[in-house]
Amino acid sequence: MSAGPEGRDADAFVPVAEVSRPVGLRGELKLYPLIDWHDGLLGCRHLVWDDGAPCQADLSRRDGDCPIVRVAGCESREAAEARVGRQVGFWRSSYLAPDFPRPSDGLPFRFLGRPVLTAAGEIVGRVAEVRRYVRQMLLVVARGDGTETLVPAVAPILREDEGLDGPLVIDPPAGLLDQADAETDGSCD
Numbered sequence: 010m011s012a013g014p015e016g017r018d019a020d021a022f023v024p025v026a027e028v029s030r031p032v033g034l035r036g037e038l039k040l041y042p043l044i045d046w047h048d049g050l051l052g053c054r055h056l057v058w059d060d061g062a063p064c065q066a067d068l069s070r071r072d073g074d075c076p077i078v079r080v081a082g083c084e085s086r087e088a089a090e091a092r093v094g095r096q097v098g099f100w101r102s103s104y105l106a107p108d109f110p111r112p113s114d115g116l117p118f119r120f121l122g123r124p125v126l127t128a129a130g131e132i133v134g135r136v137a138e139v140r141r142y143v144r145q146m147l148l149v150v151a152r153g154d155g156t157e158t159l160v161p162a163v164a165p166i167l168r169e170d171e172g173l174d175g176p177l178v179i180d181p182p183a184g185l186l187d188q189a190d191a192e193t194d195g196s197c198d
Contacts, residue, residue: 022059023118024098025050031089032077037069038089040076040097044141045118049110051078055103059096066097104173115171117146120162124176125150128168133158133179133186148177158186 025047026040040046048068050056056064065081083089103109104119117139125133125148137157138149146162160166160179168178 021101022057022061022096022098023101023104023116024059024096025056026076026098027096028089028092028094029075030093031086032072034086035079036083036085036089037077037079038066038083038092039072040066040078042074042076043096044139045098045116047110047112047116048076049112050099051076053108053110055099055106055109056097057099059098061100064097101173114144114146114162117141119173120146120148120177123174125160126176126178127186128178128180133160133181136177160185 023045024043025045026042029039029041031037032039051066051068054063056066058064066078069077069079071077080092083092099109101118104111104116120136120139123136125136127133132153134150134152134157136148137151139162140147140149140159148160148162148167150158150160152158160181166179166181166185168180170177
């Protein structure tokens with residue numbers, strides 16, 4: 010991967026779902042959604058296969074949280090079986106395109122690896138992981154001392170940021186950054 014700003018490839022593939030199995034005889038595919046999945050990607054021009062080929066997928070129905078899709082060029086069970094294990098996603102750079110179907114809270118991939126600073130300029134750490142809970146994302150920030158801090162990716166804690174690079178700025182409430190210190194100092198209060 011060639012490094013771009015912050016050590017990330019500007020045109021990296023961002024996987025959003027993996028083909029888990031064929032469904033039926035007419036080439037439908039069951040997708041297993043990954044953390045950056047959202048239904049808005051279905052039918053959009055930005056969705057691609059893991060080899061970069063365009064992927065025109067339309068929702069057929071759902072099986073729990075998993076979409077079952079019809080994909081252009083996949084019209085038989087054999088064609089669907091050949092796609093099991095493949096991923097669909099988008100190019101990182103397309104996220105900033107005006108017609109990219111971004112959900113209102115953005116997508117988790119854009120936080121990974123970015124430095125986190127307080128509004129006062131104090132370095133907190135770097136985003137090592139993003140966890141998605143029903144309506145909220147939590148940034149797992151790896152700190153220089155080896156601890157981790159969970160930072161809710163919501164306003165007013167996380168300042169608005171639609172970019173893909175540069176530091177994330179937080180306004181942590183009292184005690185948020187002290188939590189990791191309390192967990193490692195051995196005190197019980």
